Every structure is written in C-alpha cells, then in structure tokens.
Amino acid sequence: MNPSSLRYLLREGFRNILHNPMMAIASVGVLVSCLLLTGGAYLAFANIEHTFEWLYSQNVVVAYARDDLTDTQLRVLEDKIKGITNIDKVEFVSRNDILKKFKDSLPKAVYEEMKGENNPFPGTFVITFKELDEFKDTVRQIEQIPEVEDIGYNENTAKALSRIRHGVLLVGGCIIFMLFLVSLFIIANTIKLTVYNRRLEISIMKSVGATNAFVRIPFIIEGIVLGIISALLSYGIVYFIYSVIFDLFGKGLMGGMLGFSSVWYIVIILFSGIGILTGLAGSAISMRKYLKDEGGISNVI
Amino acid sequence: MIEFKGVHKTYDNGIKALKDVNIYINKSEFVFIVGASGAGKSTFLKLMMREEMPSAGEIVVNGFKLSKLKRREIPYLRRTMGIVFQDFRLINSMTVFDNVAFAMRVIGCTESSIRKRVPYILGLVGLQNKARCYPKELSGGEQQRVGLARALVNNPSIIIADEPTGNIDPELSFEIVELLTEINRRGTTVLMVTHEHDLVRMFHHRVIEICEGCVVSDRCADKKRSKAPTREADAVDAAGIFPSVKEGGLL
Numbered sequence: 238m239n240p241s242s243l244r245y246l247l248r249e250g251f252r253n254i255l256h257n258p259m260m261a262i263a264s265v266g267v268l269v270s271c272l273l274l275t276g277g278a279y280l281a282f283a284n285i286e287h288t289f290e291w292l293y294s295q296n297v298v299v300a301y302a303r304d305d306l307t308d309t310q311l312r313v314l315e316d317k318i319k320g321i322t323n324i325d326k327v328e329f330v331s332r333n334d335i336l337k338k339f340k341d342s343l344p345k346a347v348y349e350e351m352k353g354e355n356n357p358f359p360g361t362f363v364i365t366f367k368e369l370d371e372f373k374d375t376v377r378q379i380e381q382i383p384e385v386e387d388i389g390y391n392e393n394t395a396k397a398l399s400r401i402r403h404g405v406l407l408v409g410g411c412i413i414f415m416l417f418l419v420s421l422f423i424i425a426n427t428i429k430l431t432v433y434n435r436r437l438e439i440s441i442m443k444s445v446g447a448t449n450a451f452v453r454i455p456f457i458i459e460g461i462v463l464g465i466i467s468a469l470l471s472y473g474i475v476y477f478i479y480s481v482i483f484d485l486f487g488k489g490l491m492g493g494m495l496g497f498s499s500v501w502y503i504v505i506i507l508f509s510g511i512g513i514l515t516g517l518a519g520s521a522i523s524m525r526k527y528l529k530d531e532g533g534i535s536n537v538i
Numbered sequence: 539m540i541e542f543k544g545v546h547k548t549y550d551n552g553i554k555a556l557k558d559v560n561i562y563i564n565k566s567e568f569v570f571i572v573g574a575s576g577a578g579k580s581t582f583l584k585l586m587m588r589e590e591m592p593s594a595g596e597i598v599v600n601g602f603k604l605s606k607l608k609r610r611e612i613p614y615l616r617r618t619m620g621i622v623f624q625d626f627r628l629i630n631s632m633t634v635f636d637n638v639a640f641a642m643r644v645i646g647c648t649e650s651s652i653r654k655r656v657p658y659i660l661g662l663v664g665l666q667n668k669a670r671c672y673p674k675e676l677s678g679g680e681q682q683r684v685g686l687a688r689a690l691v692n693n694p695s696i697i698i699a700d701e702p703t704g705n706i707d708p709e710l711s712f713e714i715v716e717l718l719t720e721i722n723r724r725g726t727t728v729l730m731v732t733h734e735h736d737l738v739r740m741f742h743h744r745v746i747e748i749c750e751g752c753v754v755s756d757r758c759a760d761k762k763r764s765k766a767p768t769r770e771a772d773a774v775d776a777a778g779i780f781p782s783v784k785e786g787g788l789l
Contacts, residue, residue: 238646239646239648241643241646241647241648241649241652242643242646245643437627437629438629438640440627441627441629441640441641441644441688442644443613443616444587444616444621445616445617445620445621445641445644445645445688445692446613446614446615446616446617446645446692447613447644447645448610448613449610449613451644451645451646452644
C-alpha cells in the first residue's frame with residue numbers, strides 16, 4: 238500500500254467518526270463504563286494480591302508446644318523444627334517470658350495467680366522461613382510434629398482475602414462480560430450506521446474494483462480510534478479516582494495500597510487491548526453483511 | 539473479449555431471468571442491449587460484473603473465466619471495466635474532481651498520478667472548467683458526464699453504461715451517446731443498456747435485443763454509417779466537447 242492510500246484510509250476513518258458524533262459519543266460512553274469496571278476489578282485484584290504478598294512477607298509463624306513437655310523435650314522439639322529444610326531461624330520463647338510480656342497489662346493479682354503451674358501460655362517457638370513459595374508445605378510439616386499443639390499464622394486474614402478475591406472475580410467478571418457485550422453491540426451499530434450512510438460510496442468503490450480490505454479499512458480504523466479514545470479517557474478517570482482513594486486509605490490498610498506507578502502500564506495495556514479488540518470486533522460485525530457477497534454493487538443502495 | 543456461452547440464470551425465487559444466452563462481443567465494439575423492463579438486461583450486466591453467478595453456462599470477460607474466478611479476484615476483473623449508472627451515483631459532498639479522483643484513490647493510485655489523470659479525463663468529457671463544482675450545481679447531462687469520467691479514469695477496456703440516458707433530457711441523451719461513441723472510436727468496448735429505441739436508431743451500432751430472458755435479435759453495426767458522425771454530432775464536436783480528442787491524446 239502506498240503512502241497516498243494510507244493517508245486516504247486514515248482520513249476516511251476519522252471522517253466516519255465526525256459524521257456520526259452522537260453515536261461515537263454513545264459508543265465511547267459505554268466502552269468507558271466497561272473499561273472503568275474492568276479497571277476497578279483489576280485494581281481490586283492487584284491490591285488483594287499485594288496484601289497477600291505482604292502477609293506472606295510477614296513470614297513468621299509461631300508453633301505452640303504441648304503443655305506437658307519437659308525442658309529436654311522442648312529442646313528436642315526445637316531441633317526437630319530446625320531440621321525442616323525451609324526453616325531459617327527458630328527462637329524459643331518460654332511460658333514465663335510470655336507471661337512477663339503481659340505483666341503491665343494484667344492486674345497484679347491476676348498476674349501473680351498465673352505464675353508457675355497456672356501459667357496458661359504454652360512454650361512457643363517463633364519460626365522464620367527461608368522461602369515464601371514453600372510456606373504452606375513448611376507449615377504442614379511443622380503441624381505434623383506430635384509435640385506441636387498448634388500453629389499460628391495469619392490464616393484467617395488470608396482466608397477472608399481469598400473469599401474477597403473469588404467474589405471480585407465472579408461478580409466483576411459477570412458485570413464486565415455483560416458490559417463488554419453491550420459495548421460491542423453499540424460500537425457495531427455505530428459503525429453500521431456509518432456503513433449505511435456511506436453505502437453509495439461503498440457501491441462505487443466496489444464497482445471500480447476496490448478490494449474488500451480497502452473498503453473495510455476505514456471502518457476498522459473508526460472502531461480502533463473509538464477504542465483508543467475510550468481507553469485514554471478511562472485511564473485518566475481511573476488514575477484520578479485511584480489517586481483520591483490512595484490519598485485517603487493508601488497507608489492505613491495491611492501492607493498499604495499498591496502504588497499506581499507499579500500498575501499503570503498494565504492498566505494501559507488492559508484498556509488499550511480491550512478498547513481496540515472491541516472496536517475491531519464491532520467493525521467486523523457491522524461490515525459482514527456488506528462484504529459477505531462480493532457483488533452488491535446495486536444491492537448495497 | 540466478452541463471451542456468453544449457453545448462459546442460464548434462474549434466481550432463488552424461481553424467476554428465469556436469462557435462458558440459453560449465447561453472445562460474443564469483440565474488442566472495440568459498441569453494442570446496445572435493448573429490451574423492455576424485466577427482459578433480463580440488468581441480469582446480463584450483473585453476470586458480466588460477477589455480481590451474480592450463472593445457473594448454467596460459461597462467461598468470459600477480458601480473459602477472466604467468471605465461473606472459475608475466486609472472490610478475491612473479482613475486484614481485478616472490475617478494474618478492467620468502467621460502469622456508468624442511470625442515477626449517476628455521484629457523491630454530493632465531493633467536488634467533480636474528487637468524484638472522479640475517488641475511483642482512482644480506492645484502487646490505490648498515488649496522489650501525483652491522480653493530479654495528472656483527473657484533469658485530463660475531465661477535459662475529455664468537456665468538464666475541465668467544472669472541476670471545482672459540486673454535482674448539485676451541474677445539469678443532468680453534466681452529472682452523467684462526471685459519471686462517465688469516473689468510469690473512464692482507470693482506463694478500462696470495457697465501459698458498461700446501464701441506461702445512462704434514463705435520467706436526462708432527450709437532447710442531452712444524444713450528447714452522452716455521442717461521447718460514448720467517441721470513447722469507443724478510441725478502442726474501448728462499450729456496452730450500453732437502454733430501452734430508448736429512438737436513440738438506438740440514431741446511431742448505427744450493433745443492437746442485441748433481449749426479450750423474456752432470450753436474445754431475440756442481434757443486428758450487426760452498419761459500419762459505414764456508424765463511423766460517420768451525424769450532423770448533430772459534428773455540431774457538438776465543433777462546440778468543443780472533445781478537446782482532448784482533437785489533441786490526439788490517448789485514453
């Protein structure tokens with residue numbers, strides 16, 4: 238294709254949009270809504286993942302020893318824990334040491350009562366892992382040691398986050414899919430309207446021997462441009478809203494919120510990808526009727 | 539150049555539009571296709587342009603065997619022909635220049651070739667001074683000449699004119715056919731569909747008559763008479779309709 242043709246096709250693509258401004262605005266509006274929800278869902282996901290990572294980075298697990306263990310048995314247990322491959326460091330905190338930490342917060346009488354045999358706290362091992370990837374396996378190995386009564390880590394928080402993650406995936410996915418279909422429908426109709434308005438030109442193009450690709454390209458450009466405009470608008474809106482939320486809650490949550498600077502390129506790729514694909518699919522759907530039959534010089538009118 | 543061998547065309551609704559049509563049209567011939575409405579003239583043209591496929595028979599146009607033509611090859615068949623429509627089919631938002639240039643742009647011609655070729659073709663049809671006008675500012679005859687210029691601009695070897703005089707005044711109809719005759723004299727095959735028998739009688743070209751889907755007569759051109767322009771044509775020519783013809787330019 239020569240540069241003259243390329244310039245011509247690009248100009249025609251933009252001209253199509255200017256000829257139907259209202260439909261173009263409607264298409265962009267719906268696609269922006271779709272992209273905002275997609276972006277929102279993605280950022281929620283990214284933040285949940287970020288929190289997960291933070292939780293895992295707090296790679297300290299506490300193992301509570303059984304009450305009936307003697308000092309010797311406790312040392313044996315410590316060695317057993319140290320023998321697990323992924324263990325970096327094991328620190329023993331005795332029952333008395335734990336109780337001492339509560340000395341100031343407990344009433345003196347209660348504290349005195351808890352001393353000695355009545356101490357409710359178990360002997361505790363504070364364990365640091367080497368590799369986070371093997372977190373679950375290592376926890377399971379510790380749990381399997383008979384002398385270990387229980388093990389403590391942020392399991393509940395992790396479970397709650399996991400539930401949220403699944404919920405966002407399911408509900409967000411459904412809404413995004415529906416909106417995607419609506420966007421596709423509106424973009425296809427916008428382009429169909431352009432095709433209808435330009436049916437005379439299409440019939441002339443076909444009569445003088447323009448290839449289907451040449452007829453189609455301006456409408457594809459129209460679809461892509463609508464997609465790109467929607468992607469850019471959505472990016473701006475998402476950036477603004479995320480910045481406001483970040484300023485309000487960014488530091489307060491577990492591990493803090495994910496900075497926009499670390500996800501901006503994913504948001505751009507996501508938005509441009511969805512926008513361009515929707516535009517392409519919309520133009521393909523709307524042109525199908527007119528180009529399915531190579532004839533149609535007279536039928537188009 | 540154009541050959542129909544035992545061509546039948548039956549539409550999906552059962553209408554038999556053409557029945558056993560056998561026609562051979564040589565290079566550089568001028569042929570009138572005549573017949574009443576519904577006789578099968580439009581089907582004949584649609585088959586030639588590969589807008590429709592025959593139900594039986596073989597069609598060869600400019601060396602393209604239409605039954606074996608792949609869909610992607612159809613545009614290249616159409617580039618060998620120029621089509622003139624009864625309703626002109628000009629784009630009102632474009633100037634005369636752009637309407638003609640449009641046909642070149644959509645087959646990928648460069649802007650520099652368009653700038654050279656379009657004024658030349660507009661000169662050929664006598665519209666060199668109307669390049670910047672819009673179609674609505676022109677008379678019916680002038681609009682049809684723009685249509686003709688658009689059909690000619692890509693230098694086709696066949697011009698198909700589908701009732702080109704159907705929407706213009708009778709006195710201007712003569713002018714259009716004379717213009718087509720002049721184009722034919724320069725080597726382009728011309729097929730003109732019409733039902734205006736008076737006009738056909740004024741020119742002495744080959745006439746194929748289609749009636750109820752069959753070729754009922756095929757009268758050869760009166761070569762002696764068809765070569766000699768009529769008195770009216772002389773007058774039109776003298777008025778400068780074909781300036782470029784006089785300059786001896788090629789299509």
